[in-house]
Every structure is written in C-alpha cells, then in structure tokens.
Amino acid sequence: MARGTEVAKDRVEALTDGIFAIAMTLLVLSIGVPSVPAELSPDVVLPGLVLGLWPQILACAIAFLVLMSFWLGHEQLFGLVARLDRPFVNLNLITLLGIVFVPFSSALTSDYGSARIAIWVFAANLAAIGLLYGAQRYYLVRHPNLLHAPITPAEARLGYARSLCSPAAALLAVLLSFPAPDLSSFSYLLIPVFLAAIDHMWSR
C-alpha cells in the first residue's frame, strides 16, 4: 500500500466505539423528565405522567437494540479486516454520519410515534445505514488485500444478507405505517431475529 494512504485501524475503532457510545446514551435524553404543575402534588400526578412516558421509553429501547445490532455488525466486519485504506475509511465515516442521526430520528418517532413521516424518517435512516454496511462489505469483497483471509462467495452472500436485515425491517415498518402506525416500530425487533437466523445458517 502506498505510504500515507493506510489509516490506523485502532483509531477508527476508537472513534467508532465513541460515536456509538454517545449515540446510545443520547437516546435517553429524548425522554424528558415530566414537569408537574406547581399547584399539584407530585405524589398524585407524577405516576400517571411517568406511565405516559411508556411509548418514549419503548422507542428509546428499540433504537438502542438497533444501534447495538449495528455495533455488533461493525465489530464483526472489522474482525475480518487486517488494514484500512482511505476509501474504506471514508465509507466507514459516512456510515457514522448515519449513526449520529439516529438520536434525532429516534426522538422524532418517540414524540410522534403514530405520525407516518416520523416512521418514514426513522426507517430511511436505518435503511441507509444498512445499505452503507452492505457497501463496506462489497468494498472488502473486491479488495481482499485488506483482509486477514479472503471472503468466500458463500461468506459474502451471508454478509450481504446481514446488511439487508435493517433495510428489510425498515421496509416492513413503512408498509405497516399505513394500516397500523402504532405497531410499525416493532418490526425493528425482527433485526436481531433475522441476524440470529443468519448466524445459525453460517455456523451450519
């Protein structure tokens, strides 16, 4: 590799782990502490207000699980990689741009969970991240010199299938947003199920 074009893998991992850690922790900032009007007793009013946060807490937990899946995908992908070149790092950083938008699009669904535009923005965000992961995998398949060991065609197919889990769940969420917007965010709970099924096929 030409001098000056290789990028230190441990620093890309440190930046990535930092951005994931912050995005995962910021999710919870969208759950505001409810404010009790001064003339009312917190002991009377607060239980109802806290229970009313349930949709926001659920949206936050789902977004956390999705980010957790993406982080595991990044760890799995970088486990294959021995060295990084500039185009691959650029792809990786653009993917992180998708990750930093998750606290925003999650807050949108958290506040307006039954509004279709909120569902679509969250779905578009997650689908874009999944497709960028797919692009990273495609780049690695085409540049085996970056890898510890070449990716076999069977491994490549399983890898692309992993990258399509979140776009597939996002598509399902968009389809569900027409008949049942309140249920659409549950489609993201299928991502770990999809991934576990693919891992099961992989290990056979």
Added chain:
Amino acid sequence: MARGTEVAKDRVEALTDGIFAIAMTLLVLSIGVPSVPAELSPDVVLPGLVLGLWPQILACAIAFLVLMSFWLGHEQLFGLVARLDRPFVNLNLITLLGIVFVPFSSALTSDYGSARIAIWVFAANLAAIGLLYGAQRYYLVRHPNLLHAPITPAEARLGYARSLCSPAAALLAVLLSFPAPDLSSFSYLLIPVFLAAIDHMWSR
C-alpha cells in the same frame, strides 16, 4: 469456538467505558443553572438559588457513586474473562441499556426526590442492572471456557453476593419510601459498604 461467534474483548470494553463515561457526565446536566429574574440582582438572589440545588447535587453524587460501583463491577468481571461469545456480549449490551437509563431515572429523583414513583423508578433501574450483572456471572459460571481460570463455588457465591448489593439497596430504598421518602436515596450509599464487606470476606 466457532468462527464468527467470538467478539473482540477490547472493543466491548471500549464501548462500555464510553457509555459509563457519558452516563456519569450527563448526570450533571440534570442540575440546571438557576435563572435569576432580570429585575433582581444575581448577587442577592443567586446564593439562595444555588443552595436550593443541594438536593439535586446530592442526587447526582449518589448516582455517580452507584455508576462507579457498577463500573468497578464490570472491570472486576471482565478481569476474569479471557474471551467473549455472542450470548455473553448480548447480556452485556442489555446491561448497558440499563446504564443509559440512569441519567433519566436519576434526573427524576433529582427533580422529585420525595415522590414515591421517582424513588421506585430509580430503584427498579438499579435493581435491574444488578440482576443483569448476576445473570452475567451465572453465564460465566456455566461457561468456564470463557474464563482465564474456572470460578470456584466459593468465588461464585461471593460474586452473586456482589451482584445482589444494588438490588438489596434498591429494596431498602423502596421500603424507606413509605415512612421517610427524603431519606431513601441514602440507602444507595450502603452499596460501597456492602461491596467492601464482601471484598473483605473474599480476601480472608
């Protein structure tokens, strides 16, 4: 271990340390700078307003000490571990979901420290984290292949006792919330005392 199922320990540690660092630092965001009405002099009004922040500063310090105990527990647990498999990492990441909720539940007790629902939400959060630590320990006891050295039954008992410190303190906080809600948060100060007692028994 089957290929593709091991997860890099240093990256899980980096994500964990990042999430703890952010959660610990976000605690202080719940202490808002008091606003002095424009027609009043800050030198006259501000001292009282700053002293009035005392309960919030105390809630923040207690939550910091609790997170500090959990972080030390994670460091102690990962010191035993030689390699990580997927189910253990999933357990670990779910525990982090509990950690990211601490700034929210701490802000709730910070704003409404004497409201029972706030005390209960904070207690439930900390008890859940402690139980998830216990589940991690149980998984390690059952999977000695992940460890540097097998855990003896005596070590396992002490480990479970460590994991039960925060649920025990949370239970005490809930019980105290009936007669003396203002005192209940002090029960968490027992966590380091409990842990030191267990460490003392361990080192004998």
Added chain:
Amino acid sequence: MARGTEVAKDRVEALTDGIFAIAMTLLVLSIGVPSVPAELSPDVVLPGLVLGLWPQILACAIAFLVLMSFWLGHEQLFGLVARLDRPFVNLNLITLLGIVFVPFSSALTSDYGSARIAIWVFAANLAAIGLLYGAQRYYLVRHPNLLHAPITPAEARLGYARSLCSPAAALLAVLLSFPAPDLSSFSYLLIPVFLAAIDHMWSR
C-alpha cells in the same frame, strides 16, 4: 528527552478520538425535533415541519464532513509521530479547543444560515483549526526527533498545503457570503476535493 516531559501518545489519541466522537455526535443535537401545536394533527403538519429542517440537516452533514476531514488529518499527522513532548501536546490540546467550538458555530449557521455573522464565525472557527494544524506540522518539521522518519521538504510542502485546505475553503465562504450567503456553506464541500487532489499529487 528529559524525564517527565514526554506525554503518552495513546492517551492523547484517546482524548482526541473522544472529543471528535462527541463533537460529531453533538452536531445533531442542534436539529431540534419540531413541536406540533396541540390543536393540529401531526400527520398533517409534521411533514412540512420535517422538510423545513432540511437546511439544518445539511449544515449538520457539512460540519460532520469537515470534522471527519480534521480527524483524518490528525490520524495522518500522528502516524508520523513516534513520541510527544509537552509543547506539541499543548498545541494539540489548543487545537481540540477549536474542535469543541464546532458544534456551537455549526448550530449558529444551522439556525441563521443566511446571516453573514454566522457564516463568518463558522469560517473563523474552521480557519483557526486549519492554521493550528499547520502550526503542529511546522513544529514537527522543526523537531524531527519526535518523528519516525524525518519529513522531507517536499513532504513538508504537501503537509502545509493540506493544512491550508480549510482556511482556503473558509476564505471562499466569507467571500461568497456577500453575493450569495445561502451558497457559502457549500464551499466546505471543496475540502475533501482539495485533500484528495493533494493526496493524488503526493502519491505520484
């Protein structure tokens, strides 16, 4: 090097990666979730409000790309460095002061993209960071004992050219702010183009 004057390189990198990760993630906090008046239906009003966030999302994405370029520049610079002395670390930390201001100056352009003062503050921030990178390079050229291998005059010239990319783009943004303030932020998209051109010259 005298005892006590060397600074651990891995810790400066960890602090730097942490600050970049947080600054990149905080950018998105300036995009607030729009609030729908209670008497209106989110499904009717929200699509327009979300589309109205377009300039803020664009400002956030541009600031992310600029921070990404600076992070890559830091990684490239530290790839040359074998050890750090105090003055170089001080220069590096002052540069980080410039980085932590980016979420603020980016939020200013995000909210008031066509106001000249906002364009100028953002431009001054990015130009200052670029000039501080140039100062770091100058210090390294003068202190080859810190480097893995001495920097040749040709490499030094290319390095200074890299450091001048963001001041040049900032100058262009300021000039564009008079005839066409709405277009000026696009000048920052030239930074990766400039850098790629320099890298192309380097690799020849």
Added chain:
Amino acid sequence: MARGTEVAKDRVEALTDGIFAIAMTLLVLSIGVPSVPAELSPDVVLPGLVLGLWPQILACAIAFLVLMSFWLGHEQLFGLVARLDRPFVNLNLITLLGIVFVPFSSALTSDYGSARIAIWVFAANLAAIGLLYGAQRYYLVRHPNLLHAPITPAEARLGYARSLCSPAAALLAVLLSFPAPDLSSFSYLLIPVFLAAIDHMWSR
C-alpha cells in the same frame, strides 16, 4: 497484591479520558445560540448578540484550559504508576466526580460571571479537584509498590506543588471576587504559568 484487588490500568485511563473528553466538549453547550426575535432581521441584530456571547466564550475557554491542565496532570501521574489498587482507584474516581461538575460550575460563571457565589462555586470545585490530586500523590508516595520507581522526596515536593496550583489560583479568584469580580476568572490563567514554572524547576 491479593487476587481481585488490582484494577486494570488501561480501563481506568479509558474511563478517565472519556470523562475528560465529554466534560471538555459539554462546556460549549453552555453557550446557547442566541435567539433573534421573529420581527427583526438576523443580519442586523445577530452581530451584537454574538459579540455579547464574549464573556461566555471566555469562561468556556478558561474552563477548557483548566481541564486540559488537570488532564495533563492525570497523564503525568499515571505515567509513574505501574499498577492500581482499589483505594487508589476509588480516589481517582472521586476525583472524576469533581471533573464532571466542571461543566455545571463553569456554566454558572458563564451566566453570572460577576456574581460572587458563582465565582466561589467554580473556585471550590477546582480547589477540591486539586486537593484530590494531592491526595492521590500522597497515596502513591506512601505506596511505592504501585510505582515504576520510588518517588524521591524532591520529586514528591514538586508533585505536591503541582497539585496546589489550582487551589492557589482558586484562592486568588476568591480574593479577587471582592474588589474586582469581573477579573477573578483570569486568575486561572496562572495555572499553566505555575505548572510551567514547576516543570522548569523540575528539569533543572
């Protein structure tokens, strides 16, 4: 050292670097983007509002420089340490509790820079951190088994002098708060001067 009482140094460093990175970046969140009333033109009003942020930007820069000094002090201290025991880690984590309060106490001086209570809270925070650093040094002097090499009495004296720089600057700020509150925050700019003088004495 007894089994289970040693704490991994790299993880304490990672947590510390993370907390410093976040605290340094959060400082800038206290500089809010000024809001221009809807009926006024941003091009007319915003320049004055941005110039009016000058005291807040200065407070943020001073707090950044102070945190930078503390971070360098931590790096210098941990450079001496070969292994960590529980009491030292507990001291270290309590010091981090002081660090996470800096964004709050800095925001207080940023908003009410001429109010004595704000000056005193900031001074108390920084003095407490400095004294906790001194306590860490004292612990290390008494536990040479934790060190790469024993600390000589002359080195110990210089180390204590370093730890007293921020309490000394804080005391000066408190004294200045009576005749000239607006100038008192500049006393913190003496911390790097004090430290450089001590380093100069050290290297002789």
